[in-house]
Amino acid sequence: MKVTIVGGGVIGLCSAYYLQKAGHEVTVIDRGDITDGCSFGNMGYISPSHFIPLATPGIVSQGLKWMMSSTSPFYIKPRLNIDLMRWGMTFWKKSNAKNVEDSAPHLNNLLQLSRERMNDLKKELPDSFDMIEKGCWMLYKSEKTGEHEKHLAEQAHTFGLKTILCTPQQVQDYETEVEVNVAGGVLYIDDCHLSSAKFMQSLFNYLQKNKVKFWLHTEVTGFEKSNGKITSVTTDKGNISCDELVIANGSWLGNISKLLGLKMLMQPGKGYSVVYNELEKNLQYPSILVDDRTATTPINKWLRIGGTMELSGHSDNILPKRVMAIHTAFKKYYPLMNLPEPDVTKAWYGYRPVTPDGMPYIGRHTAYSNLTYAGGHAMLGVSAAAGTGQLIKEIIGGEKPAIKLTAFNPERFS
Numbered sequence: 001m002k003v004t005i006v007g008g009g010v011i012g013l014c015s016a017y018y019l020q021k022a023g024h025e026v027t028v029i030d031r032g033d034i035t036d037g038c039s040f041g042n043m044g045y046i047s048p049s050h051f052i053p054l055a056t057p058g059i060v061s062q063g064l065k066w067m068m069s070s071t072s073p074f075y076i077k078p079r080l081n082i083d084l085m086r087w088g089m090t091f092w093k094k095s096n097a098k099n100v101e102d103s104a105p106h107l108n109n110l111l112q113l114s115r116e117r118m119n120d121l122k123k124e125l126p127d128s129f130d131m132i133e134k135g136c137w138m139l140y141k142s143e144k145t146g147e148h149e150k151h152l153a154e155q156a157h158t159f160g161l162k163t164i165l166c167t168p169q170q171v172q173d174y175e176t177e178v179e180v181n182v183a184g185g186v187l188y189i190d191d192c193h194l195s196s197a198k199f200m201q202s203l204f205n206y207l208q209k210n211k212v213k214f215w216l217h218t219e220v221t222g223f224e225k226s227n228g229k230i231t232s233v234t235t236d237k238g239n240i241s242c243d244e245l246v247i248a249n250g251s252w253l254g255n256i257s258k259l260l261g262l263k264m265l266m267q268p269g270k271g272y273s274v275v276y277n278e279l280e281k282n283l284q285y286p287s288i289l290v291d292d293r294t295a296t297t298p299i300n301k302w303l304r305i306g307g308t309m310e311l312s313g314h315s316d317n318i319l320p321k322r323v324m325a326i327h328t329a330f331k332k333y334y335p336l337m338n339l340p341e342p343d344v345t346k347a348w349y350g351y352r353p354v355t356p357d358g359m360p361y362i363g364r365h366t367a368y369s370n371l372t373y374a375g376g377h378a379m380l381g382v383s384a385a386a387g388t389g390q391l392i393k394e395i396i397g398g399e400k401p402a403i404k405l406t407a408f409n410p411e412r413f414s
């Protein structure tokens with residue numbers, strides 16, 4: 001079949017990967033050139049540990065407290081915007097224990113499927129993308145957070161994940177080159193990390209060699225439909241006919257859905273990262289600095305630190321205090337590393353595609369007979385990309401999906 005994918009981020013490329021292997025004629029359309037965007041400057045975690053969805057009890061009140069501080073890891077730009085208001089109301093309704101209880105097993109299934117598939121991709125893709133399989137820390141400063149983390153580790157065990165609970169000294173024993181100042185940590189052994197930009201490049205090189213067609217610098221502007229089917233994609237460079245259409249355009253998924261006459265709840269959740277090169281001494285493990293919602297990714301002498309979640313639309317305005325807050329948080333946990341202050345004007349930023357319950361949209365939409373969604377993975381796009389790609393291939397091929405898809409139904413808010 002002719003399968004057209006809108007969006008060449010990590011979700012679009014992983015979908016293309018599995019679809020072309022199944023023998024489909026695949027075309028990927030992207031308005032950029034697949035060298036930058038949310039799938040490039042992220043932390044590169046593959047995290048089965050992240051089975052708790054974003055919408056959790058207490059998140060709304062915590063978010064409101066964070067809103068009062070210009071250096072907090074969360075910010076909503078106050079504005080009258082009907083899409084944001086609809087999204088916010090649904091997020092508020094979904095931030096409860098039942099959502100977590102219902103969603104976590106499904107998110108776990110997706111993350112574990114993806115983690116397995118990453119082992120295949122590591123072997124199958126031609127270029128290395130520095131995938132390092134040694135786990136990821138959840139490091140905490142306060143005993144209260146420690147208790148919460150221990151509770152999460154117990155839940156993780158019920159999903160078959162392996163963790164090691166560590167005292168401050170034990171954390172230090174793992175971190176042989178830099179001093180760590182924490183109240184404790186939990187090491188999630190099944191997690192791994194990679195260079196997200198190299199992963200994208202490797203996928204892109206493979207797909208080009210394997211006859212996937214790319215329409216780059218090409219903006220999708222509309223669709224032609226007939227008899228309940230999307231027959232072609234209209235772009236600023238011409239029309240592309242399709243038997244099947246996959247919408248994988250990240251945080252812009254809501255905008256493109258309007259062109260199909262569909263309302264899909266989606267907000268861009270902006271995050272920042274900064275990179276340090278040629279460090280003489282570096283972290284041995286990636287870490288989430290839980291109390292400060294900051295993350296670190298070390299690969300040899302290279303280090304990325306990142307964080308924040310800003311709901312400010314697709315604005316390219318960098319908020320310097322929030323970038324600096326990432327650096328300040330890092331220093332609290334690794335006080336002697338002396339990382340220079342970042343040049344905030346050069347901070348990388350990307351827009352996470354965030355749904356109101358923190359669960360991605362993966363599946364067919366019944367408005368058209370050949371429309372499939374693959375998006376809304378928020379902070380888990382890289383973690384869940386390989387599994388999502390496999391599922392998209394299974395959906396389009398009419399196969400039984402490897403995991404149950406009900407929790408990811410794109411029509412669940414309709």
Ligand SMILES: Cc1cc2nc3c(=O)[nH]c(=O)nc-3n(C[C@H](O)[C@H](O)[C@H](O)COP(=O)(O)OP(=O)(O)OC[C@H]3O[C@@H](n4cnc5c(N)ncnc54)[C@H](O)[C@@H]3O)c2cc1C
Nearest residue numbers: 007009010011031042043044045220250271380381382383
């Ligand atoms: C600071 C930060 C750290 C993160 N760390 C991690 C991590 O460690 N692990 C993890 O799993 N996730 C992480 N994420 C999240 C992850 O980066 C995203 O979930 C993922 O990149 C989303 O991929 P995507 O393919 O859905 O969207 P995108 O990468 O945004 O791709 C969508 C593509 O669609 C194209 N597009 C949009 N509209 C159109 C149109 N009309 N016509 C043509 N093309 C269009 C865009 O150009 C874009 O290339 C992080 C995010 C941030 C911001």
